Amino acid sequence: MGSEPTKVMVAVNGSTIKEYPHPSISSKRAFEWTLEKIVRSNTSDFKILLLHVQVTDEDGFDDVDSVYASPDDFRSMRETNKAKGLHLLEFFVKKCHEIGVACEAWIKIGDPKDVICKEVTRVQPDFLVVGSRGLGRFQKVFVGTVSAFCVKHAECPVLTIKRNPDETPSDLADD
Amino acid sequence: MGSEPTKVMVAVNGSTIKEYPHPSISSKRAFEWTLEKIVRSNTSDFKILLLHVQVTDEDGFDDVDSVYASPDDFRSMRETNKAKGLHLLEFFVKKCHEIGVACEAWIKIGDPKDVICKEVTRVQPDFLVVGSRGLGRFQKVFVGTVSAFCVKHAECPVLTIKRNPDETPSDLADD
Numbered sequence: 001m002g003s004e005p006t007k008v009m010v011a012v013n014g015s016t017i018k019e020y021p022h023p024s025i026s027s028k029r030a031f032e033w034t035l036e037k038i039v040r041s042n043t044s045d046f047k048i049l050l051l052h053v054q055v056t057d058e059d060g061f062d063d064v065d066s067v068y069a070s071p072d073d074f075r076s077m078r079e080t081n082k083a084k085g086l087h088l089l090e091f092f093v094k095k096c097h098e099i100g101v102a103c104e105a106w107i108k109i110g111d112p113k114d115v116i117c118k119e120v121t122r123v124q125p126d127f128l129v130v131g132s133r134g135l136g137r138f139q140k141v142f143v144g145t146v147s148a149f150c151v152k153h154a155e156c157p158v159l160t161i162k163r164n165p166d167e168t169p170s171d172l173a174d175d
Numbered sequence: 176m177g178s179e180p181t182k183v184m185v186a187v188n189g190s191t192i193k194e195y196p197h198p199s200i201s202s203k204r205a206f207e208w209t210l211e212k213i214v215r216s217n218t219s220d221f222k223i224l225l226l227h228v229q230v231t232d233e234d235g236f237d238d239v240d241s242v243y244a245s246p247d248d249f250r251s252m253r254e255t256n257k258a259k260g261l262h263l264l265e266f267f268v269k270k271c272h273e274i275g276v277a278c279e280a281w282i283k284i285g286d287p288k289d290v291i292c293k294e295v296t297r298v299q300p301d302f303l304v305v306g307s308r309g310l311g312r313f314q315k316v317f318v319g320t321v322s323a324f325c326v327k328h329a330e331c332p333v334l335t336i337k338r339n340p341d342e343t344p345s346d347l348a349d350d
Contacts, residue, residue, distance in 0.1 A: 006212045006213070006215065033332065037181045037301045037302065037332075038181070038213060040181065040217070040220050041220075042215070042217045042220065045215050045216075045217065126212045127212065127334070147326075148326070151322075151323070151326055151335050157208065157212075157334055157335060157336040157337070158334070158335050159302070159332055159333070159334040159335075160326050160332060160333050160334075160335070161332040162332070
């Protein structure tokens with residue numbers, strides 16, 4: 001029981017239903033649950049590390065009406081995308097400040113499951129929190145699940161938090 | 176942030192290496208890690224619920240030299256077994272008392288993964304802690320993994336904690 005705070009890495013991502021800077025149902029739930037049930041009022045005992053992994057290819061599809069005529073256009077798209085990522089992180093950082101728990105937040109680009117596990121190895125949090133959509137076996141084949149991969153491969157304990165039944169959208173793959 | 180303590184169910188089992196009432200490497204590690212990193216010194220904010228599931232058939236093999244001549248012999252075997260289970264729980268309850276965190280402990284008989292998920296539904300802890308041997312895909316087919324089943328099926332968040340590399344026995348299935 002040292003005096004160092006427990007470092008909690010929370011992986012957060014954007015919603016597939018609302019527009020991008022909105023947090024996904026599962027990452028919002030995982031984050032809020034962690035504050036309520038683990039951190040509680042002992043804010044000086046914990047530090048929240050917020051990691052958002054951007055999937056570049058997929059996000060490019062947001063801009064279907066855009067015309068890309070020069071390398072600058074792509075740079076500008078990447079910057080817009082980065083701004084949305086920062087806006088997403090702002091939501092979580094604000095909540096941490098409201099309750100007075102220390103936090104850090106950063107963005108990485110790549111395949112979320114791989115990047116999360118690499119960041120765990122690099123940053124060495126005490127544990128990792130991941131939201132889960134609670135998909136069945138058949139759905140997993142098509143949309144993959146980041147949480148199951150992290151439980152298996154992350155080099156730290158992993159807390160998996162499913163969405164509440166009443167928050168679950170009709171298409172389970174949505175979030 | 177209500178005043179109700181966070182209820183943490185920890186599934187514990189016996190060692191396959193040392194004699195039965197000794198805790199397994201993975202459940203001892205999961206329990207101690209939870210006290211150190213989650214409960215910390217905030218003992219009044221948490222309540223530990225210790226569940227030990229006994230696998231009757233398997234445990235019967237401990238008594239290969241015994242002769243069973245009457246129903247009473249089986250009853251006595253079951254009672255010896257129960258005593259060992261209580262002895263296992265005593266290890267964990269003692270540690271809780273040492274640091275001053277409230278706890279409850281009980282034994283159930285059956286298939287651990289099913290019983291743990293049923294007890295989660297019945298008791299409704301805030302989250303479940305399970306130790307994991309960190310088995311690969313091939314090994315899982317033969318020995319099964321309780322932790323992966325619980326992450327998928329338990330009706331509460333699940334914290335999966337692997338053994339430390341330096342505690343891992345040469346046969347990964349051992350614990």
